Amino acid sequence: MKLAVMRYKGYAWEHNPQTLKICSHRSLSEQGVAGGSSVVRDFGERSRVITGSGRIAGDDCISKFAQLVALQNQSDSGILLLPDVAPFYAFFRSIELDCDPTPELITYKFEFVEDLSRARTEGEKSYHTVSKDETLWDISYRYGVEIERLAELNPEVKRVDELAAESRVRVC
Secondary structure (H helix, E strand, O other), X not given: OOOOOOEEOOEEOOOOOOEEEEEOOEEEEEEXXXXXXXXXEEEEEOOOEEEEEEEEEOOOHHHHHHHHHHHHOOXXXXXXXXXXXXXXXXXXXXXXXXXXXXXXXXEEEEEEEEOXXXXXXHOOOOEEEOOOXXXXXXXXXXXXXXXXXXXXXXXXXXXOOOOOOOOEEEOO
């Protein structure tokens, strides 16, 4: 089985991370009541936290790591695509060099945090508003979503090279 490539804001990892951990939590509060029992209140889901580690190899590994640092320094959230996980909005919280860099190998750790504010305001489905002369290929590149996946999500699109300006395309 071939896994999809990890992507974020148009950046595609050359090789998927070696480790990937996705933590989901609910916000719960337990309060004691008379009689020695307790009541648990559920305040709902909390943002998922995605951590992992990987390696970048090759003559240009230092410049590739610098690209990840520049991406992490952006202040807005973007669509994160992970292997076998539905895409969602996330903030790139941290990137950490995990070794002494060599000219041909860098190991690193990273952390993303799900942006629940985007999910709440846009619902479970996220959309892109088409600009004049924009194609499904442009949107695929911009969001890092495979063209085949965009076609699946938007069965009403008959031609990937012709989209009506101001129409909405589902991206995840």
